[in-house]
Amino acid sequence: MQILHINAIHEQKSTGRICKEMSEVARSQGHESVVAYATGPDTGLGYRIGSQADQKRHALLSRMSGKQGYFSKAATEDLVRFMEQFRPDVVHLHNLHSNYIHLETLLTWLAANDVPTVLTLHDCWFYTGKCTHYTRAGCDRWLDGCGTCPQLKQDNPSWFFDRTAEMWQDKKRWFEAIPRLAVIGVSDWITIEARFSFLQRATILRRIYNWVDPNIFYPRDTSPLRRKMGLDDAFILLGVASSWDDTKGLADWIDLAKRLPNDQILLVGAMPNQSIPNNIQSVPATTDVEELATYYALADVFLNLSEEESFGKVTVEALASGTPAIVYDATANPELVPDSCGRVVTPHDFDALIQAVTSIRQIGSEAFKESCVTYAKATFQMKDRVTDYLTVYEQLQETKGRDSQWRVHSSPSSSPFTTDQTI
Template structure:
């Protein structure tokens, strides 16, 4: 049996939940596991390492915002992490999101290169690893990253926001840091991201596609009176869910759509800030971000259609949560989002209104079970430890 260390920005949230599911599956298979994380809190029952502290994160954020140095702060925190890695003595290190102002990529990857005996799996949840700045670029229609990002980046004001641009230097540094790591395999949750990685400087690594999954013991068709609680029991619910709502996630699209609805429809958006809720049109019900998973399940189950007008994404777990609750998904043809929707429910700017009102009720046959996702990762694990 192996000793497995997972490294991720968080222990909760979508990528954190994926880490926890993989931890549990690996532990059940007899492996010894630990999760190293940077932000937020750790749940009970997991062996964890907290990387740095809140001051480290603030200083890293400041360095990133001023000098476009996301991934190049947290030096002491990362050196302390390496000491703890040496104490844990992992056979396998499974990287997830390494951006998020909590770890120094240069120090971490120098350590990984110095230890070829450690097997490495790196799950890419976005595109940050092979660009000079951004996590996504499809909305900006930028392909400079395929050769070399430069100072004319259209996403300078996007995450991670910065005052002074250092994009070309970042690109070249990341290319050097992330290249030539022995015994490393990449995993992408979508075929789309695998294809993108294949155009980047990471293309020489072996790449597996393993779709994200959700807990189908939690996300399942669940009867409730939630529509009655909001006085909309006789209306067709068009549901949208996001952890952060912005133009990229499609908030503007929902507002435009609301102008065309008659009384038989009701838009419900979950995950909005208080300010966003105050600015909504009267015919949209806005709900703040909830940690109550059962409330979320009730909304997924009560909705007639889940509409995800994301303008750039990898393989959204919200699509999977809706499908697991028996609700069909309509989404834009961007990134990996359409991979989880029925082919007749994939929209563009010209036809999305028609599809939202006349969606195909049949749900795409898809394995959304987090347990099956974990089993596929265990197969990759067996492959790397041979």
């Protein structure tokens, strides 16, 4: 197969690494896989879309007009010409909301040429007017058309206009026109949400978990780093994010640090310029996955205090590294952490949060290690999950010419959310 991934970033951060790993596994099985991207290192294995100047122009016009994905037309037409030469058997869409794609040009071409198209719900943007998440805002306008957006100034902000209803309608029309469309949720939670959206009529709608590379994320001896950081006897709580703000639980981390002054907290990721307690050590964001894996293995407990996670890859990376996790009971968080691998607590319930930390401290983090690693390998094995995607690609190719009014459901599986919905 000729596989083309389209993503905002190449080889870095969560979705960039996902595309890289998917391509590596696909190539190892004899397929050709290329990533088209807007930013990231030029490795000679991908196609760069547009330029930094074009992305800045797109971002400015988006903020002024209130519409995202309606600019970068020339760059997208160049991408279409590349696709016409590459002749992909399947196009896999990842993050398209980073001001680098003209949606109508791309999606209309995919529909007109009946190209098998897969979109992965790394967040909620594909089926909303503009937002990537909506649970903290308590908004359900995406169910029937958006408009009167409560998060107009968030995510990709609009300075003047609310165009969310128009963008919702456009997305609905463009995606419904693609004859062979697979929608993949990265968790049960977001897959259920998608079943209530305009994506519900996709040819295939199923869940495939994200994964971790066990050759990178595994238990390792971190005693030299502990000594270097002066943390020999410390009980270490770890958090990881690309950048820290309240959507990633920063306010709760600060509150927790004040309540647990004798514990050491490491927060990996870009930190805003604000005062933090002395027992919080800020570690700059890193694109070095080996360095990141070392921090996971260093910690006694990993905490994910975000209420909006379509998956929560940082949580799974911690588990694969042998570190138990404590997560909030919200969105996709709880489905990733069984009792044998950590604790699930009510959001912002600090008594429950401290009790969970205390429980793991008393039992000992080491007692969780084997369960965490075994569970991560069984559930989030990279080769297995990428093979699931390759199977979806093959199923889409086999559906050409079928009557779109007929739906054929696959045989029952252990979870109702892993079942393909096939036309």
